[in-house]
Amino acid sequence: xxxxxxxxxxxxTKRGQNVTFRCDPISEHNRLYWYRQTLGQGPEFLxxxxxxxxxxxxxxxxxxFSAERPKGSFSTLEIQRTEQGDSAMYLCxxxxxxxxxNYGYTFGSGTRLTVV
Amino acid sequence: xxxxTQPDIHITVSEGASLELRCNYSYGATPYLFWYVQxxxxxxxxxxxxxxxxxxxxxxxxxxxxxxxxxxxFNLRKPSVHWSDAAEYFCAVGARSxxxxxxxxxxxxxLVSP
Numbered sequence: 001x002x003x004x005x006x007x008x009x010x011x012x013t014k015r016g017q018n019v020t021f022r023c024d025p026i027s028e029h030n031r032l033y034w035y036r037q038t039l040g041q042g043p044e045f046l047x048x049x050x051x052x053x054x055x056x057x058x059x060x061x062x063x064x065f066s067a068e069r070p071k072g073s074f075s076t077l078e079i080q081r082t083e084q085g086d087s088a089m090y091l092c093x094x095x096x097x098x099x100x101x102n103y104g105y106t107f108g109s110g111t112r113l114t115v116v
Numbered sequence: 117x118x119x120x121t122q123p124d125i126h127i128t129v130s131e132g133a134s135l136e137l138r139c140n141y142s143y144g145a146t147p148y149l150f151w152y153v154q155x156x157x158x159x160x161x162x163x164x165x166x167x168x169x170x171x172x173x174x175x176x177x178x179x180x181x182x183x184x185x186x187x188x189x190f191n192l193r194k195p196s197v198h199w200s201d202a203a204e205y206f207c208a209v210g211a212r213s214x215x216x217x218x219x220x221x222x223x224x225x226x227l228v229s230p
Contacts, residue, residue, distance in 0.1 A: 006159075041222055042120075042220030043160070043220045045217050048217060091159055099213060101213075102148045102167075104148070104150050104165050104208075105160075105162075105218065106162070109158055109159040110159045112157070
């Protein structure tokens with residue numbers, strides 16, 4: 001197991017274009033999270049999945065953002081009609097799930113998005 | 117709602133000196149607490165976590181943290197800092213149940229001077 005993998009590492013896009021990021025979690029982890037981190041801030045929660053079900057979405061996740069986790073394995077995060085304010089590091093994390101225990105996360109290295 | 121405050125945005129420590137990074141949390145019950153470290157351009161790496169039991173927890177890279185319920189604090193310490201410890205450090209809080217996401221502080225940037 002090589003940990004949580006995110007691709008691409010960097011993405012530069014023009015304003016108005018669509019972008020898609022991929023996250024491959026640790027294989028035995030059934031929880032997958034997306035966080036966004038802007039300069040000088042801690043990670044902010046966007047959304048999470050348990051297996052293939054998207055269980056919670058933050059108010060930060062506007063209707064231009066969509067996330068999927070088909071078959072409960074990898075996940076994609078798509079941003080449509082990108083804006084300069086979307087420039088950030090997008091972090092994926094995974095964890096095992098036990099209703100009685102919060103295990104914390106294993107993070108990927110992130111995808112740095114720059115909208116020009 | 118849960119929240120985390122890291123009052124120091126930047127801290128500079130001389131190499132070999134001791135380090136303490138502050139973290140205060142707000143949560144209605146006893147939370148799970150975490151410290152993560154982030155090197156520039158990288159994701160976050162878990163340093164240590166507190167779930168229950170001994171309030172002094174040991175982590176990787178020689179770090180430790182102490183949970184103080186009365187002060188709602190979970191400060192990170194290291195007795196002797198190395199230049200490679202220069203990075204950003206994030207404290208995070210989550211509920212004890214697995215039905216919870218983590219809330220992060222804004223981070224403290226550690227600079228190590230020779």
